[in-house]
Amino acid sequence: xxxRSLLLALAAFAVLAAWVAWPGRPAADSPxxxxxxxxxxxxxxxxxxxxxxAVAAASTPAPACEPSAPLGAHExxxxxxxxxxxxxSGPPGDQVLALLLQRPTADDAAALTPWAAQVRQAALxxxxxxxxxxxxxxxxxxxxxxxxxxARLQLEPDNALHWLAWLDESPxxxxxxxxxxxxxxxxREQPQAAAERIGRALxxxxxxxQREAVLQPWLGxxxxxxxxxxxxxxxxxxxxxxxxxxxxxxxxxAALMLEAGDSRAGxxxxxxxxxxxxxxxxxxxxxxxxxxAAAVEAAGCAANQSSP
Numbered sequence: 001x002x003x004r005s006l007l008l009a010l011a012a013f014a015v016l017a018a019w020v021a022w023p024g025r026p027a028a029d030s031p032x033x034x035x036x037x038x039x040x041x042x043x044x045x046x047x048x049x050x051x052x053x054a055v056a057a058a059s060t061p062a063p064a065c066e067p068s069a070p071l072g073a074h075e076x077x078x079x080x081x082x083x084x085x086x087x088x089s090g091p092p093g094d095q096v097l098a099l100l101l102q103r104p105t106a107d108d109a110a111a112l113t114p115w116a117a118q119v120r121q122a123a124l125x126x127x128x129x130x131x132x133x134x135x136x137x138x139x140x141x142x143x144x145x146x147x148x149x150x151a152r153l154q155l156e157p158d159n160a161l162h163w164l165a166w167l168d169e170s171p172x173x174x175x176x177x178x179x180x181x182x183x184x185x186x187x188r189e190q191p192q193a194a195a196e197r198i199g200r201a202l203x204x205x206x207x208x209x210q211r212e213a214v215l216q217p218w219l220g221x222x223x224x225x226x227x228x229x230x231x232x233x234x235x236x237x238x239x240x241x242x243x244x245x246x247x248x249x250x251x252x253x254a255a256l257m258l259e260a261g262d263s264r265a266g267x268x269x270x271x272x273x274x275x276x277x278x279x280x281x282x283x284x285x286x287x288x289x290x291x292x293a294a295a296v297e298a299a300g301c302a303a304n305q306s307s308p
Contacts, residue, residue, distance in 0.1 A: 071210050079203060079214050086201035093128030096135055097197055100223050103138070113140075120144055129155045129162070130193055137223035145169055153180070160184035160256045161266075164230040171232075182249040187261035187270075194224045229269045238276055251277055258283055 071079070080101075087098035099119045104111035116138045123135035124147070132152045139145045149169055152162045160181055167177035195215055202211055218224065237250035254277060257270025267285040274282060 071206075071213055076214055079206075080217075082203065083198060083201045083214075087197070090201070091128070092122070092126035093131035094197055094201075096122045096126055096128070096131035097194070100134055100138070100221075101198075101218055103221075116140055116144075120148070123148060124151055127155065129159070130190060133165075134194070134223045137221075142169065156188070158183075158185040160187045160253055161189060161227065164233065164253065167232050168230055178246055178249045182245065182252055184252070184256060185260070187253075187256040187266050189227050189261070189263040189266055191226060191263045191265070195219055226263070226265050229272075233269075233273055234276065237273060242277075247277075251279075254279065262286065264288060 084098040084101045087094040087101070096119065099115070099122060102115075104115055106112075119135050119138040123132045126132070129152045132148045132155070136145050136148050139148065146169055149162065149166050152159075153166060156162055157180065163177050163180040163184055167174060167181070170177070198215055198218060199211060202214060206214070233250060233253065236246060240247035240250070242248055242251055250273065254270045254273040257266045258274060261267055261270065264285050271282050271285075
C-alpha cells in the first residue's frame with residue numbers, strides 16, 4: 001500500500017470516529033430521524049372578489065332585441081281593449097284610470113253624465129291623490145273639481161301642487177291656500193305615473209315602439225296632460241316682498257319646485273318664479289325622465305329570448 005492510500009484511510013477513520021463520538025447526533029431510534037420531511041405552506045390562491053349584481057349587470061351587454069313589426073290597427077285595438085279590464089281588477093286608483101280610458105265620445109251626452117258621476121265616486125273612494133287629480137278632468141262643474149281638490153289636500157297636505165290648484169280653483173279661500181302653500185314640504189307631480197300604471201297592464205312581449213303606439217292615444221288626453229303653470233303665482237307674487245306672507249309663500253313655492261320637485265316642468269316654473277323674485281342661485285334641473293316604454297324594453301326582450 002502506498003503512503004498516499006494509507007493517509008486517506010487514516011483520514012476517513014478519523015471522520016467516522018468523530019461522528020460516532022458527537023454528542024448532538026440524534027440516536028438511530030430517535031423520532032427526529034424518522035419524522036417526515038416538513039411540507040412548506042403553499043401561497044394562497046389569488047383572491048377573487050365577486051362583483052355585485054349591479055356591476056355585473058352593467059358590465060354585461062343587454063340582450064339585443066329583434067326588430068319588431070309595428071302593431072296593426074286591429075292588434076292595437078285588441079290590446080287597448082284588454083288594458084281597462086286589467087286595470088279594473090287592480091287597486092282603486094287603477095280602477096279610476098280604467099274609467100278614464102273608457103270615456104264616451106263628446107257627442108254622446110247621454111253616456112257622459114253617468115260616466116262622470118262614476119269617475120267622481122270612484123276617485124273619492126280611492127284614497128289616491130293621483131287618481132283624484134286625474135278625475136278632475138271628468139268634472140262638469142266647479143263644485144265637483146273643488147270636492148276632488150279638497151280630498152287631495154286631505155291626503156297630501158304637504159304637497160304644494162295641491163295648494164296651488166286650490167288657489168286657482170277657489171279664490172275666495174285664498175288665505176287658506178297661501179297658508180297651506182307656505183307650510184308645504186315638497187312639489188310632487190309624478191309625471192310618469194300614468195304611463196307606468198298603464199304600462200303594467202299591457203301584455204308582456206311588446207317592444208318599446210309597440211308600447212308607445214298603444215300608450216300614446218291615452219297619454220295625449222287632457223287628464224294625463226302635464227300640470228299647467230299656476231297663473232296666480234306670476235300675478236300675485238310680483239306685488240309682495242319677502243316680508244309679506246304672500247311674498248314668503250311665493251319664495252317658498254319657488255324653492256320647493258326647484259329643490260324638492262320631481263319634474264322638469266315644475267322646475268322651469270319655479271325658475272321663472274325665482275327670477276321674478278330676484279333669486280339667481282338656481283340649482284340644475286332634474287334629469288329628463290326615461291320613457292316608460294323604453295325602460296321596460298330590456299326586460300321584455302330578455303323575457304322573450306328566455307321563453308321557448
